[in-house]
Every structure is written in C-alpha cells, then in structure tokens.
Amino acid sequence: MSADVKAGHAIGVAMKRKEDPRFVQGKGHYVDDFSFPGMLFMALVRSPYPHATIKSIDISAAMKVPGVKAVITGKDLEAAGLGWLPTFHGLDKQMVLAIGKVLFQYQEVAAVFAESREAAADGAEQVQVDYDPLPVVADPFASKTDTVLLRPDREQKTNHIYHWEVGDRDRTDQTLAKSAKRVKQRIWFQRCHPAPLEPCGCVAFFDTMGRLQFYVTSQAPHVYRTALSLVTGIPEDRIHVISPDIGGGFGNKVPVYPGYVCAVVGALKLGHPVKWIETRTENLTSTGFARDYHMDVELGATADGKLTAVKVATTADHGAFDCAADPTKYPAGMFGICTGSYDVPVAHAEVDAYFTNKAPGGIAYRCSFRVTEASYAIERTMDVLADELGIDAVELRRKNFVKKEQFPYASALGFTYDSGDYEKTLQKALDTIGYQALLKEQQEKRARGELMGIGFSTFTEVVGAGPSKHFDILGIKMFDSAEIRIHPTGAGIVRAGTKSQGQGHETTWAQIVAEELGLDPQQIMVEEGDTDTAPYGLGTYASRSTPVAGAAIAMAARRIREKARKIAAHLLEVGEADVEWVDYRFQVKGVPAKTVTMKEVAFAAYTNMAQNEPGLEATFYYDPPNMTFPNGTYVAVVDVDRETGEVKVRRFLAVDDCGTIINPMIVEGQVHGGLTEGFAIAFMQEIQYDADGNNLNTNFTDYLVPTAQEAPHWETAQTVTPSPHHPIGAKGVGESPNVGSPAAFVNAVVDALSPLGVRHLEMPVTREKVWRAIREAEAGKGKAART
Amino acid sequence: MIPAAFDYIRAHSPDEAFSHLQQHGGDARVLAGGQSLIPAMRFRLARPAVLVDINGLADLGRLELGRTALAIGAIARDSAIERAPWIGETRWSLLHDVSRVVADPVVRQMGTVVGSLCHNDPSGDWTAVALAARAAVVVRGRQGTRTVPIDDFLVDSFTTAVGEGEMALAVHFPVPGDRTAGSYQKVERKVGDFATAAAAVQVTLDGKGAIKEAGIALSAAGPCAVRVTEAEQALVGQKPTADVIRAAADAASKRSEPQADLRGSVEYKKNLAGVLVARGLRQALARLGVQA
Numbered sequence A: 001m002s003a004d005v006k007a008g009h010a011i012g013v014a015m016k017r018k019e020d021p022r023f024v025q026g027k028g029h030y031v032d033d034f035s036f037p038g039m040l041f042m043a044l045v046r047s048p049y050p051h052a053t054i055k056s057i058d059i060s061a062a063m064k065v066p067g068v069k070a071v072i073t074g075k076d077l078e079a080a081g082l083g084w085l086p087t088f089h090g091l092d093k094q095m096v097l098a099i100g101k102v103l104f105q106y107q108e109v110a111a112v113f114a115e116s117r118e119a120a121a122d123g124a125e126q127v128q129v130d131y132d133p134l135p136v137v138a139d140p141f142a143s144k145t146d147t148v149l150l151r152p153d154r155e156q157k158t159n160h161i162y163h164w165e166v167g168d169r170d171r172t173d174q175t176l177a178k179s180a181k182r183v184k185q186r187i188w189f190q191r192c193h194p195a196p197l198e199p200c201g202c203v204a205f206f207d208t209m210g211r212l213q214f215y216v217t218s219q220a221p222h223v224y225r226t227a228l229s230l231v232t233g234i235p236e237d238r239i240h241v242i243s244p245d246i247g248g249g250f251g252n253k254v255p256v257y258p259g260y261v262c263a264v265v266g267a268l269k270l271g272h273p274v275k276w277i278e279t280r281t282e283n284l285t286s287t288g289f290a291r292d293y294h295m296d297v298e299l300g301a302t303a304d305g306k307l308t309a310v311k312v313a314t315t316a317d318h319g320a321f322d323c324a325a326d327p328t329k330y331p332a333g334m335f336g337i338c339t340g341s342y343d344v345p346v347a348h349a350e351v352d353a354y355f356t357n358k359a360p361g362g363i364a365y366r367c368s369f370r371v372t373e374a375s376y377a378i379e380r381t382m383d384v385l386a387d388e389l390g391i392d393a394v395e396l397r398r399k400n401f402v403k404k405e406q407f408p409y410a411s412a413l414g415f416t417y418d419s420g421d422y423e424k425t426l427q428k429a430l431d432t433i434g435y436q437a438l439l440k441e442q443q444e445k446r447a448r449g450e451l452m453g454i455g456f457s458t459f460t461e462v463v464g465a466g467p468s469k470h471f472d473i474l475g476i477k478m479f480d481s482a483e484i485r486i487h488p489t490g491a492g493i494v495r496a497g498t499k500s501q502g503q504g505h506e507t508t509w510a511q512i513v514a515e516e517l518g519l520d521p522q523q524i525m526v527e528e529g530d531t532d533t534a535p536y537g538l539g540t541y542a543s544r545s546t547p548v549a550g551a552a553i554a555m556a557a558r559r560i561r562e563k564a565r566k567i568a569a570h571l572l573e574v575g576e577a578d579v580e581w582v583d584y585r586f587q588v589k590g591v592p593a594k595t596v597t598m599k600e601v602a603f604a605a606y607t608n609m610a611q612n613e614p615g616l617e618a619t620f621y622y623d624p625p626n627m628t629f630p631n632g633t634y635v636a637v638v639d640v641d642r643e644t645g646e647v648k649v650r651r652f653l654a655v656d657d658c659g660t661i662i663n664p665m666i667v668e669g670q671v672h673g674g675l676t677e678g679f680a681i682a683f684m685q686e687i688q689y690d691a692d693g694n695n696l697n698t699n700f701t702d703y704l705v706p707t708a709q710e711a712p713h714w715e716t717a718q719t720v721t722p723s724p725h726h727p728i729g730a731k732g733v734g735e736s737p738n739v740g741s742p743a744a745f746v747n748a749v750v751d752a753l754s755p756l757g758v759r760h761l762e763m764p765v766t767r768e769k770v771w772r773a774i775r776e777a778e779a780g781k782g783k784a785a786r787t
Numbered sequence B: 001m002i003p004a005a006f007d008y009i010r011a012h013s014p015d016e017a018f019s020h021l022q023q024h025g026g027d028a029r030v031l032a033g034g035q036s037l038i039p040a041m042r043f044r045l046a047r048p049a050v051l052v053d054i055n056g057l058a059d060l061g062r063l064e065l066g067r068t069a070l071a072i073g074a075i076a077r078d079s080a081i082e083r084a085p086w087i088g089e090t091r092w093s094l095l096h097d098v099s100r101v102v103a104d105p106v107v108r109q110m111g112t113v114v115g116s117l118c119h120n121d122p123s124g125d126w127t128a129v130a131l132a133a134r135a136a137v138v139v140r141g142r143q144g145t146r147t148v149p150i151d152d153f154l155v156d157s158f159t160t161a162v163g164e165g166e167m168a169l170a171v172h173f174p175v176p177g178d179r180t181a182g183s184y185q186k187v188e189r190k191v192g193d194f195a196t197a198a199a200a201v202q203v204t205l206d207g208k209g210a211i212k213e214a215g216i217a218l219s220a221a222g223p224c225a226v227r228v229t230e231a232e233q234a235l236v237g238q239k240p241t242a243d244v245i246r247a248a249a250d251a252a253s254k255r256s257e258p259q260a261d262l263r264g265s266v267e268y269k270k271n272l273a274g275v276l277v278a279r280g281l282r283q284a285l286a287r288l289g290v291q292a
C-alpha cells in the first residue's frame, strides 16, 4: 500500500505518514503533556440547571479546601471587562462565567484554581451556588413563541437569532405549484457532537518577558491569538499561541471556549501557569455541538422525474448562545449547497435560528459549514421523490445530474461548481458494487419476506473557504499561507497557517513541496501551530487545508523555483531564458545532458549564488478564486432483522472525486475515518435533552463512538476530476465521507423497509426505531386488510 | 473525572484482605478488576474511604476445572475464560458466548467474573449466565466461608449477599452433563455497551431427546438478572419443538420487567427478551444437533 518517494514524483504516491512513528509509539505531544514549574490546575463549576437565576455564590468552603488558591466568578470577570466573549461569526456574544443567570445545563459558573487536579476538583465541589429555577425552553419550536425570553441581555427582545435566505422564493413557490409531482419531507438532522478523543484544554502562563504563552488544542491558532488580543486587550505581539499535537478536532476545536479565558485570567491574576483540561462530560455537554436542523424539504418534478424546483425551510436550534463558527456573511454556512449534484432551475433556502436552554454550538462536525445538513436534506428527499414517482433512485439521480459539459456550473443558489463528472463517478460505483446483481438478490429476498436495502448518495460538497470577497471570520479574510525555506543540502522546512489534527499534513505538505521542487519529501519538515513561526492562516476545518494552504504551498514552491531558475542559469552558464524545468530538474533548453538538480541549486544558493540574493525561501498568501466542489457516489447495502430491528451494513462503497490525489493512502484513511463517523451519526449518535432541558448523553456510555469492532468494512474507489482553479487540481477530501454517507445509510434502511410502505426514518436509526417502523407498518397493513 | 480522596491497601493474602475489610466495614471496598468501581469513583458516584486491592492474590486468579464444578477465582479475568483450553466444548457454550460479548476486549483484560457478580449491575452479563448455569458464590464471612446459590446471592440492583466486611472468593459453575449446550444472546448498541436486552440459555437433553434440564435467565429485565422459572418449566420434560420454544419465549417476554432508558423502551425490551430466548434455545439445540 505505501511506498517511498525519492526526489520529485511525489504527488499520487502512497507515502507512509511521517507523523505516524511518533503517534503509534505514544510519543505525540499533546497539550496535557506540557507542565511548568509552579503550575496550577483549574476546574470549572457548572450549572446543574438548564435555566435558573443565580441568587448567590458562596466560595468560602471552597477556599478552605487544602491547595485551593482562588475562585473566580462571572462578577469578577465582568468587573474586569471580561464578562462576555464575542462568538466567531460576530452575531452574538457568550458569557464566560454565568452572569446573573444560567442558560444551559453544565454552563460554566465559577473557576477554581488549585495546586493539584484533585484539589481543584474538590474545591469545585465545595462552591455553593444558590439557584432559582426558571421555566425551560428545550425546543426551538417552543422558543419561537417567545413565551419565555431567554436572552434579555440582547437588544432584540426575541428568541429569534436570525433569518437567512438565498434564492428566489416567489419563483420557487410558483414552480412548485405548477409541478406535476411534488414531495415534501420534514427531516431532522439531530444534534450530535464531534467528541474528539482528546477533549479541549490549555496551559496559560506569562513568561519572564510578560508575554502570554498559550498552549491550546486549537484548529485555528492564529485566529485564537487575534481573538485573545481583542478580548483581553493584551497586545497581539505579547501573545504566543502554540497548538501542539491534537487528538482529533472535527470542528470542536475551532471556537474559543470560556475555559480558555478563565485560564488566562487565572494565570494573570495568580502569577502561575494554569492548566485546564476538560473532562469527557464537559466536552460533550458544553463545547460546540453540531447540526440540530429541522428541515422542511420540498421537491418539484415533472411527471417523468426532471427536477423543477427545490425549497428548504429550516428551523435551527442554536442553544443558549449563537456560537456557530461560520464565516461572517454566512450565518447558515454553505447551506445553499442543498440543490446538490442536480441541475435545478430554481430554488430557495432559508434558515431561522432560535435560542433554547441547551448547550451552544452549531459548529461544523467534519464538514464545511452546514454542508452535511444540506447534503442529507437533498439526498434523503431524492429517495422520497423516487418512491413517489415509482422510479429507481439511481435513475432519478442520473436524470438530474449536472452534466460534465455544464461545468463551471452556476447553481440556482449562487455557487459556481468548479468541476465534476457525476455520471462517471456513479457508473464506477454501480460497476464496482455490482448493482444489477444486488437488485436481483433483493428481489429474491423480498419474495421470501426478507428485508434488504440498497441506498445511494450522490453528493456534492462546497469546501475550501474561501475567496476574500465573500469569506471572513471576525473580519479576517479566509486566505491561508505557507512559508518554505530550502536549506543548503536540499532539505527544507515548510510552515503553514493550518494545523493538522490527524489529517497527515506533515506528509502531504512535504509531498507538494517535493513535487514542485524535485526534492526528497522525507527531508521536508512540516511545522504548524506555532504563531511565532508560522505565517498567518485561518486554520484547519471545513476541508480548507488542501484547497487553500495546499495551494499556498504549491505557489510558494513555485516562487522558490523562479528564484532557483536564476541560480540554475548561473550554474549552467546560460541566460535565464534558456533554462527550463523538465522532469524535476533544470535543463538547458533542448540540451537534455546539461542539467542541474534543485539540490545542487540549493547548495549554490548559499555558496555560489553569483549576483543573486542569497538563500532560497518564499512565502505565499493564497486567496482562493473559488471554492472547490468534491463529490462522490456512496452505496450502502443493508440487511434488517425484523424481530430486533438490527441493521447490518453488509457492504459500503465510497467512490470519491476529490480532484488530484496527493497521497492515496491518506485519502483512503480520511475516507475510512469519515465513513465511521457518518455511520455513527446515522445509527447511534445523538445529544438528547429531556423536556426539562437535562442533557442525557453526558459520557461515552450513552454517547456512542464506534470502534473497529462495529464499523462496517469500507470499500473505496476514486475518479479524478481536477479542480481547474487550484494550482495542483486538489479539492479536499477529509469531510466528504461524513457529508455523503449518512444519506446512503438511511436511504438503504428505508429502501429495505419500503415494501412495508416506510418512506422516512429519522437519525439516529436505532434498532428500536426500525423495529417500531416495521411493527407499525405491519399493524397498519393488518388494519387495511381487515377493512 | 477525579475521584474523591481514598486510602489504598494492597493485600498480600486473602486473610490480610479479609482483616482490612473487617476493620473498615462499610467504608471499605474490594478492588478487583476496577472496571466498574473505578469509573464510579471517577464520577464520584462511589466514594469509598478505603480500597482493598486483591489483585496481588495470585491464588485467587485460578480457573480450576474439577469433576463437579468449575471454580473461577475472585481475580480470574474475563479474558482468562475467553481463552480457557476447554472453552470450545459444547457443554461450556454458554460461558463461551458470554466471554466474547461481555464489555469489550480491553475491559475483559482486567474485569473479573466474580467482580461482575458482586457488582450486580441490572444489565450485567455474568449475572444472567450464572443464573442459567445455576452457579454458586463462595463468600468469606466472620463465620468462615459459605457457598451461596446465585439465586440467593443476587439481592437487588448493586446489592448482593456479600455483607459489610465480607468478600467473595470464587464462583462455582457446575460441570454440565453430557448433552448440554447453551447460548448467550445479547442486543447491544455497540461493542462494550451493557445489554439493551440479553438472554442466557442452557439446556441438557436426555437419552430420548427430551429436555432434562433448562436454565433460562434474562439481563436488563428487572432490578437484577432474573431467572424465568415459567420458561424453564415450559421446557423441562418436553421434546424441543417450535411450540415449546415459543412458550418459553412468551414466558420470558412476560417475565421481563425492564426500565425504559436510552437503550430502549419497556415494550421493545420485553419483545427482545422473547426473541432472544427463542434464538438462544434454537442455537443451543443446534449445537446439540437438534433443529427446532
């Protein structure tokens, strides 16, 4: 599977991951591995109530616990002007520690600083908070009525946060009214949580220069530096953010959390380093959740199944604060991708978001902002339409695909899809899985009363945010950056504004540099996550690393090549115009025998550079001209146990088109990981609240994370349609499997149950839901037979 | 997830462990595999003042297969059962099955059978298996050791016949008769999850192919694992037919008194109890070469 790469020819090679020896030997260095002399530990006191007035907080017993040094509350922070934290897309602010009241169960109420983790935990237990419970709004539809105003701190006296829409409402409605066929499906994409194995945490201290050293599990360390400076008033040059090895992020480590502000305040106030590491429960109950979109999806079609219009109206539950980490102009992210892979003449999408007494969030769990919701909405409803029309779900998709020759394709909701060959990708999937044979098998099984289902998802994503004219976070445009230095021996270092959390940047970035410069990728070191050394970038999430930073790396390498060409001309004793780059080396035009390698040029850049400026390095800030649009066809084959409702995913095939593939092994690994998360979302993951606002999934006993034991066997394949605007044609792949797979799983289960008249099931598709659907269908049939 | 403060004593002999337990009474807890106790302490749901660690007592780690009973010592791990040389024999198929589905492979490296029984989780796996196999627990008390039949041992959720200051030394599983097979059927949300519903089944056939003995028990069907006496009665003396199996399954479904929780509703779990008993019986019989 894996291979070694020598100089050049690095792209497309399944090189082993350079980071893995460290990780598989347990030698990664995570934030909790950093300790400093005199370090204190912080523990947070959290609210047991989802909504309550805080009458008083008594810290006296906590202060008596041996080892406890200090306790701070919301009042203390407010007095210091640090009571509230702006959220990333700027539409809201969040309490750091509760001020006056709590708005969700497990909200941060006080911070305890102590000499040991144990003393901090004991101290937190002793903080006495007197609460007066308030009526709870645990449902966004109840929130709409504004019977209970949750956020009197805001100017707008309503629970409604924002209305966002795109497309042509009137024409969409008119078209739907005239359409021969029309289906409408209410779909809830449940609240789920990324649950990275390493929870969030930080170590903060002020060094002898008075500079804040901030070690943190951040997917966007540079943005953290700016945000911390803006919130605390500490000049940005006096903040050093270090994001060391990260044990999974999945969007959960994009926002700045209250605990971080408390740790910095504690370090400042007490003059000691402060470490704060979340517990699993804290991670699941208070940090960024994902999804929680209630979507009314409507499709119009001609009698023979040509789509005429798509309409989606969404009610979004954002919890107590709007902490969605979306770009400023996109409060509902890239939800406009909900027309999917289909050529839809007219469409309209809208989202109305509400506060509830639940944890804040709305982050993108392994997807570009809200793309998973959008993909699920269209891919699920396409099956409902196929059922209504009585045609094969594959045929319906094929009939409506954006055709290869239509690219670049302007979608009804405003995106310009860069490239794709949906037909080819679908065909490859059908051939690989053996669709005809599966259909035959299904027919035979159905005749015997067995439940077998085949589910498809032919999705398109929009990733790689993004062009500066549209995208910013806190006003900072969503470019990314790279700085490359080539050393005298032809080794080098590349630094980028991104931050790997398992994606394999240490390998992939080296491969890009090696390919562009004809060097050995084993000798290209990659460094990210240190704001003192890396150029400014917006970080790693939304599948943006390869589309944006990957492009910056290629472009910086090309700058180096231009400089190197001058030195090569000197070495080859010809004019620069007579030097060409052929087969990973410089050559005198038309004279294949007269060449010089980049390694030789690198040495000359420091030893024999003639009139040229010494050294061989370059920086590039890349502002992408467009987003990229990875796509794929996924197929799930399931068997359903009638008596228990158990679903066995017998086969799953993912055919991805992510453009140019840099490292096929890493791509396959990303697909495996994302499919496993998609499988979890489809079948087991939900953050549930009861009607009183109590969180029911507070640890891994009840928030289920699949292991290799229950994950199905994954089959993968690829088609390659490069992005025309990306320097190396790559599109990003880390999130496709999570975006594309939930619909394939659910469509397969619904297909299995379709002989019983089942048309939709909500995720997570638990055994009991399946069992009930079967039982109700059979009871209904019994009734129908009797009447 | 930081436990409250506690004292820790590592025992060097069963006598020493016992005397510490006697000394500290209700404040002390035995630490076996720690797979239930330590998580409970980390959530501060359990706050023992003293832990008496018995993991150093190698003698209690043995599996002894005698003529009439298999004795599983107090620190014998689930994984030791999973890998026992006799585990592939048909008569041990109930133990075979459970040793592969209790918890997950990592937890099984530490978790113990006796610890599971002492913990007596309503959804535990070993408790139902011990009922179906008619096991008995050896308990050391002030009056010396006594052997407590499993039906008397399991008192209530998280409560057993082990009194304050006492400890369990071993569990004895009777060596099953010749034509015996069992099956453990468990529906779980994922590997390492406690049962949504589970059924432990063990049957012994006589020379004529009728059921001579039957053990049927359910987990996640009440405050602690339950023996379904009605199902056992429906089976004993009968030839194994589809009707007889259905009668046993119906009795199980009826006897099941589960709690609704995130794993499922009462209705669903009661349905599963019947389905799993029927499947368990069919599989056990199939292992004896009988299709029913």
Ligand SMILES: Cc1cc2nc3c(=O)[nH]c(=O)nc-3n(C[C@H](O)[C@H](O)[C@H](O)COP(=O)(O)OP(=O)(O)OC[C@H]3O[C@@H](n4cnc5c(N)ncnc54)[C@H](O)[C@@H]3O)c2cc1C
Pocket (backbone or CB within 6 Å): B029, B030, B031, B032, B033, B034, B035, B036, B037, B038, B039, B074, B101, B102, B103, B104, B107, B110, B111, B112, B113, B114, B115, B116, B118, B119, B123, B124, B125, B126, B162, B166, B167, B168, B169, B192, B193, B194, B195
């Ligand atoms: C992730 C995970 C998944 C799990 N899944 C399952 C599952 O699916 N099914 C299942 O049945 N169990 C499951 N368990 C529990 C696991 O099987 C435990 O190992 C078992 O319940 C207790 O055994 P132990 O040796 O770890 O006991 P410990 O945790 O050491 O002790 C448990 C209790 O029993 C007492 N005790 C232990 N030994 C003695 C003794 N000799 N005398 C008196 N008292 C004693 C202790 O004081 C304590 O109160 C799971 C545990 C984990 C962590």
